[in-house]
Amino acid sequence: MKATATGLLVFVAVVYVLAKWAQNSGFGPWTGYAAAAAEAGMVGAMADWFAVTALFRHPLGLPIPHTAIIPTKKDQLGASLGEFVGENFLSEDVVRRRLRAVNIGARLGDWLAEPANADRVTAELSTALRGALTVLRDSDVQAVVGEAITRRADAAEIAPGIGKTLDKIVADGGHRKVVDLVCVRAHDWLVLHSDQVMDAVQGGAPGWTPRFVDKKVGERVYKELLRFVTEMRDMPEHPARGAIDRFLTDFASDLQSDTDTRMRVERLKSEVLGRGEVQDIIASAWSSVRQMIVAAAEDERSELRLRVRAALLSLGARLSSDARLQNKVEGWVEDVAVHVVNTYRREITSLITDTVAGWDAGQTTQKIEAHIGRDLQFIRINGTVVGSLVGLLIYTLTHALGA
Numbered sequence: 001m002k003a004t005a006t007g008l009l010v011f012v013a014v015v016y017v018l019a020k021w022a023q024n025s026g027f028g029p030w031t032g033y034a035a036a037a038a039e040a041g042m043v044g045a046m047a048d049w050f051a052v053t054a055l056f057r058h059p060l061g062l063p064i065p066h067t068a069i070i071p072t073k074k075d076q077l078g079a080s081l082g083e084f085v086g087e088n089f090l091s092e093d094v095v096r097r098r099l100r101a102v103n104i105g106a107r108l109g110d111w112l113a114e115p116a117n118a119d120r121v122t123a124e125l126s127t128a129l130r131g132a133l134t135v136l137r138d139s140d141v142q143a144v145v146g147e148a149i150t151r152r153a154d155a156a157e158i159a160p161g162i163g164k165t166l167d168k169i170v171a172d173g174g175h176r177k178v179v180d181l182v183c184v185r186a187h188d189w190l191v192l193h194s195d196q197v198m199d200a201v202q203g204g205a206p207g208w209t210p211r212f213v214d215k216k217v218g219e220r221v222y223k224e225l226l227r228f229v230t231e232m233r234d235m236p237e238h239p240a241r242g243a244i245d246r247f248l249t250d251f252a253s254d255l256q257s258d259t260d261t262r263m264r265v266e267r268l269k270s271e272v273l274g275r276g277e278v279q280d281i282i283a284s285a286w287s288s289v290r291q292m293i294v295a296a297a298e299d300e301r302s303e304l305r306l307r308v309r310a311a312l313l314s315l316g317a318r319l320s321s322d323a324r325l326q327n328k329v330e331g332w333v334e335d336v337a338v339h340v341v342n343t344y345r346r347e348i349t350s351l352i353t354d355t356v357a358g359w360d361a362g363q364t365t366q367k368i369e370a371h372i373g374r375d376l377q378f379i380r381i382n383g384t385v386v387g388s389l390v391g392l393l394i395y396t397l398t399h400a401l402g403a
Helices: 002-024 030-056 074-088 092-102 104-112 115-135 138-155 159-172 176-192 194-203 211-234 239-257 259-274 276-298 303-321 323-358 361-402
Strands: none
Touching: 002 030, 002 361, 030 361, 074 323, 092 104, 092 323, 104 115, 104 303, 104 323, 115 276, 115 303, 159 239, 159 259, 176 194, 176 211, 176 239, 194 211, 211 239, 239 259, 276 303, 303 323
């Protein structure tokens, strides 16, 4: 294009020379019109050549003021470009208007409602989850989990909560099944271990008592114990059951209101949490949870992935049809985008400014000229053509008015 524009300049210069020679040789009045058009075309071509060249370098190497604009004003151009982008592309109104026009809610819903897309998102989430769990070190997570559980347990008093729970269980009769189970197990154990019970009673008797007396006492104690347990098992209204009810009710009340009871529970809690066995259990819980999650994420038919997939399909169906949910999702996206833009606008625009500032002036000039130079050469061509036409018009009007 440079060659074309320069060639056109040379062409009009040759036309001018020939026209002037023809005019001086008396070839007729038309030679004056041709010479005027060619002369004006040269002026227009040279003026536009100077303007285009002045953008990128000093014309003819002369340090004429306000030339070589791009290399000398590179940093200012970068700053202006950054400000322009920040004001016209990263403003809150522009971001909200553009996001609202995209209709993210409905489009996201239609996309997620497709089973293939839901499968893809589920697979990507599973991969991300596996990667995150693989990167995390078990020792670090175990330390954090153990410390968090211990700190939370230490900060919260558990006695009142236990008391309220126990009070509700007793009021609803939920403890009776436990009492029933204990009575049944105790009865079965006594039946199976009668000899051991009687031997234990006989072994605790004084040495001076006759052995047949010890045996009679052991048998009597065993029978009474078995009778007592059997009656407790078979009689819902047994006095011992009532005593257990009253004990649990009083204990639940003490857990909530008695200072000494609450302090003893807190001390017991601290002692239990401080034991190494408990800390090992808390720490090992993470390993079990991690293995379970990783296995579920890798298995395409696991309950975890199936539930995630179903949730995504359900979300997609709702987003496709529920206008309120669409507006809510779009509002969240807009708020997040606006927050990012308002918070990091300077960092985003500085990317442009710093990048341009880091460019070499000569390389920058070459890059810009390579991208827009072809269009700028059309300015030279147009200047030549328009100049010629204007020169012809002026010459024609001058002669017309003079005549």
